[in-house]
Structures are given as C-alpha cells and as structure tokens.
Amino acid sequence: MLNFWEKFKWRLPKNFARLVFFLEALLALFIISGVAISFLDLIRYLNLIISQPPLQTYEILRTFLGHILLLVIGLELVIMLVRHTPSSVVEVLLYAIARKIIMEAKTTLDVLIGVVALGGLFLLIKMYTPERLHAEKGAIVSSSMPIWEVNEIANVNIPENMANTIGGLISILASNEGKNIAIGQVFRINDAEISIYSMEGNLVRSVFVKRSEEANEVHC
Numbered sequence: 001m002l003n004f005w006e007k008f009k010w011r012l013p014k015n016f017a018r019l020v021f022f023l024e025a026l027l028a029l030f031i032i033s034g035v036a037i038s039f040l041d042l043i044r045y046l047n048l049i050i051s052q053p054p055l056q057t058y059e060i061l062r063t064f065l066g067h068i069l070l071l072v073i074g075l076e077l078v079i080m081l082v083r084h085t086p087s088s089v090v091e092v093l094l095y096a097i098a099r100k101i102i103m104e105a106k107t108t109l110d111v112l113i114g115v116v117a118l119g120g121l122f123l124l125i126k127m128y129t130p131e132r133l134h135a136e137k138g139a140i141v142s143s144s145m146p147i148w149e150v151n152e153i154a155n156v157n158i159p160e161n162m163a164n165t166i167g168g169l170i171s172i173l174a175s176n177e178g179k180n181i182a183i184g185q186v187f188r189i190n191d192a193e194i195s196i197y198s199m200e201g202n203l204v205r206s207v208f209v210k211r212s213e214e215a216n217e218v219h220c
Helices: 002-051 054-083 086-104 108-127 147-154 166-177 213-219
Strands: 132-134 138-142 186-189 192-200 203-211
Touching: 002 054, 054 086, 086 108, 138 147, 138 166, 147 166, 147 203, 166 186, 166 192, 166 203
Parallel strands: none
Antiparallel strands: 132 138, 138 203, 186 192, 192 203
C-alpha cells in the first residue's frame, strides 16, 4: 500500500499538468464555438444598419464595432491559452483597451487615459519583446510557437518543413537521434542549438533557442 502511495505521489504532478492542459484546450474550444456562433449577430447588425435612417445608425455602428472587438478578444484569448506566452497576454490587453475606449469612453479624459494605456503597451512591445532575451544570446520560447516565429526571435534558420511548432520539431529530433526528452537535453539543427528549458510532466513547456557557436564564428 505504501509503495502504491509513493508511485501515486510521483505521478500526481504529471496528472495535474495533463488535466490543466486538457481543461485549457476545452476552454479554448468553447471560446471558438462562441465566437463562431456570434458571427451570426454581425449579419443582424448589418441588416439593422442598412434598414435604419442614417441619423440613427451611430449607436448601432458603435455597438457593431464593439461586438467585433469582443470577438477578436475571444480569439486572442484562445491564442493565449494555446501558446502561453507573455506577448499573447499583451495582445489581449491591447484589444480590451481599444474596445473600452470605443464602447465606454464618455469624456476626453477617458479617451486620454485609454490612449496613454495603449501607448504604454506599444512602448513595452517595442522596447521589450517578452519571449526575447537577446538575439545574440538566445531566446526562451513556448513549445507551441511556430518555427518561423522562433527563427525571427532567435535569429536562426531552423527548417520550417519538418514541423509546424518548435515542440513538434523537438519530438522529431529526439526520435531521429534516439535521445530522451528531458530538461537540459540539447538538439542541434542547421545554425540553431535548442535545449529543453521547462517541462510539465512528459510535455515540453518551453525551450531555449540560440545560434550555435560555430554559426556565430562563421558570421563573424
């Protein structure tokens, strides 16, 4: 009985991690379903705009734009749940603030506060890309990030025809090279050096990508 409990405690964090991933995927599916159904409301709004006199369409159009931004926020939330990156959180905030300005700003001060908030987020994006550490040193990225985006962030040239995401590429490389998928395991391909940075159970959560020393020497 004690041996069973020890095994159960060892498996408990992995089971919780898998449960969390499953629930996040389920939430993302519900959000996508809700957004898809809400597209029908956009058609109804268009009918209202067409049928109403021009002087009465202002509020309808404002609500229409707010509805579109709400759907965009829903889709950005799906991306945030799937990718788990700080930049996806910033993008959700951008659209949320934009919608707040359009729908609820009543005075010039309200608009000014919203503009300052948007400016602060744009400044944050420009000065600090959350996934990027330094291009010359490397970058920590989510395993669900597309390879083309990893290439841009880390300034490397990973083949984009082997897998869609960096996590998928890790699985392929580990299978081809006969390596175990574990924290600290390093894979090399073209001019990139990829090491597993964090895991949730048996799933890779994030990886560290940098240009290999040989590639840097040739570039210099």
